Amino acid sequence: MHMADALISPVVGGAMWAATAGVAAYSVKKVQNDLDEQKIPLMGVMGAFVFAAQMINFTIPGTGSSGHLGGGMLLAILLGPYAGFLAMASILVIQALFFADGGLLALGCNVFNLGFYTCFIAYPLIYKWIMRKGYSTGRIFTGTMLSAIVGLQLGAFSVVLETLLSGKSELPFGTFVMLMQPIHLAIGVVEGLVTAAVVGFVWKARPEIIEKAASGEALGRVSIKKVLAGLAIVAVITGGVFSWFASAYPDGLEWSMFNTSGKEELEAPGGIHQTLAAVQEKIAFLPDYGFKVQEQETNANAAETEEAWPAVDAGTSVSGLVGGVMTLLLAGMTGYCIYMIKKRNKAGAV
Amino acid sequence: MSNMIASLYNIRLLDELAEKRTIIHNIHPLIKVLTTCVYLIVVVSFNKYELSGLLPLVFYPVIIIALADIPIVPLLKRMLVVAPFIIGIGLFNPLFDHSPMVVLPWIQISGGWISFFSILLKGVLTILAALVLIATTGMTRIAAALGMMRVPRVFILQLLLTYRYISVLIEEVGRTVRAYSLRSRGEKGIRFSDWGSLTGQLLIRTLERAQRVYHSMCCRGFAGDYNVGSEKRIQIGDILYFTGWGLYFVVIRYFNIPAAIGSLITGV
């Protein structure tokens, strides 16, 4: 459920980057303040472990299908929330760079979706709460299961919101939620099962590993106050960004994103996509292209198209097509020429 | 098993590419990271119905791939792996958006299809940009760039460690899974009942390794801080590279060149 660059807008990407950077900076500070430098290699190696363990497929009994570990909850349990969040961030950075999984702009979204909710909501509020009376196989199972499910549900919902606010996809809110949440319920159950299996095993074999990590010896003691403080920071950052929108476009956010039903969207001028697109034009570093032919004839969907395709008449469409093909040809030729020149130079040099 | 080999191969391939010495490789990592950022922002800032205006941005990956001697097939393969999610979400657009957008003499294309292809193109461009960045820079120098961008050093060290131990641990996991599958009757994957103990064992071994790594760091004077070392200085060439691409991106963002070329040719 990695968000992709192609699906987000610069504003959403930027806001999530800011939120993630804020949480990460706070976590780095916490990790450093704990003066437990042992944690640093532990975080690094554990990140690599989760990366590798994600590739161990297991068969889900009775279904014939297979699943694998996500790892966010495991990191939180073993490293505590701050170090866990940073380790998750590292994994996602590497996935974005080497596997183009997600993308660099969407990285903020992805770290937040996969790291924040598990480490700072599900872990302290659910897992730790269930473990408050001590560890047992049953509690470990319930705790990991519940927190994995809740963490993934929140993450999935986050994906929906980010996609919606970006306005690249036409998926209506309701449909998207109905699509994402059940899928991630299943994924969450699997994640809970496998995390519980690993944590349960390690707890039996080496109880001190699991108990030490959570006892808050150096890290991991998360008071509700701190979680709220963290949330407040994020809220302020996101709130700041959105109130900026709101002040620029007072009626923009009043339009509730919750009563959208996709199909009416096109008929409803002033939909959130349009608003945000307009906002994006204004505050995103670049206004819309300069030569836009805005005053085209208006038809039923003028609302959407006026800020979009420069024109709807056949002439511009044809010229767009011709020009586009030309551009691609030119790009291809440029690449080929460089390649040939280099090849010849190399041959000449030998 | 095969996915492990594949991802190991992928990381090592990109590492190997990053070791080349071409004009692009020699550009300062910070400059490359910044150029990539500007590029990505420009790509995604185009509104959802934009298609022809995006096309000139294809030049950036094409030129870099050519100049930096990057083989194109692995990049395309990677793209195929990542594409399904983008396509999956994007395909809803033609489903929900039927308003005619492009009117050609012989066909009408709905806004949904246009925005779908716009998403697809953006997907291709952003994926290429990320892969091209890592293939011409490498993890070590990206870390140096992050250091120059004031990313906390603890995070950088941790990132590098994760990166370093991925190949060690994938090999270790691979050995364990292979040993398991040799004794299981040709089953795919690990039986769930064994998953916890198998992964748990690996986890305990990993924790012990982390401990040893920590010790060896300590023996060389590690005290919680990490000195990234110095990267070479930014040179005029680097600045030209950045401003050159930057200007190009801005021009592309403001003017729909293909449309202009097209109207010149078709005389509309």
Add this chain to the structure above:
Amino acid sequence: MSHHIIQANNLKYTYPDGRQALNGVTFQIQHGESVGIVGANGAGKSTLLMHLVGILFPDEGEISVGEVPVIKKTLPVIRQSVGMVFQDPDDQLFMTTVYDDVAFGPRNYKLPEGEVEKRVKSSLETVGILHLMDRPPYKLSGGEKRAAAIATVLAMKPDILVMDEPSSALDPKSRRRLITLLKRFTHTKIIASHDLDMVLELCERTIILNNGQIITDGTTLDILANEELMEKCGLEMPLGLQGCPVCGAKKAT
């Protein structure tokens, strides 16, 4: 000559799980000596080495290097003079390139980058892998990894080299290269190993550990040739001292 003397006095150490690893270990190592630490698995070799660099601290007894006691406060000094080569080079090569790995130590001591570079290059030169400077560690062969791990330690300019199984997992040629390399070093060397033939070649003195205690401490040749003693400690005479497998003739020692 009290410079770099290593003095261990009645060291006792019990792991948190209750396993007693050292049970009263006392020895003294002079400057420039080359000492092999030998013993069966679980005899306490690694635990002892970890005490030398202050990774573990004794429950009882004390240890000092060059008259500086090994305690938390003195660790920066101790770790500059005692360099440890770990058994698994993958644990020691934790950075993404050989260069950064070797530079890690000097950088931690806040040396100027020019000096760091000089040290890295000369260390890599010494172990003969300067050309692998920019390689990621996973691309090195076993022997190259070992050499790189030694270089990371040399860059710290230690006076004492502590090595845990330096020849393990090396092919015969790499092992030979390693032995030749180590022979050239003038450092005080402390080598824990099961490779008794290597110990025979490199160390004039040997300490045998068994169940956390020193069984014997003396000239390598005398100890390793003592078949009865070796048997008792779960060891075996080095092949170099055993009879010829073909004709059964005892090798002259």
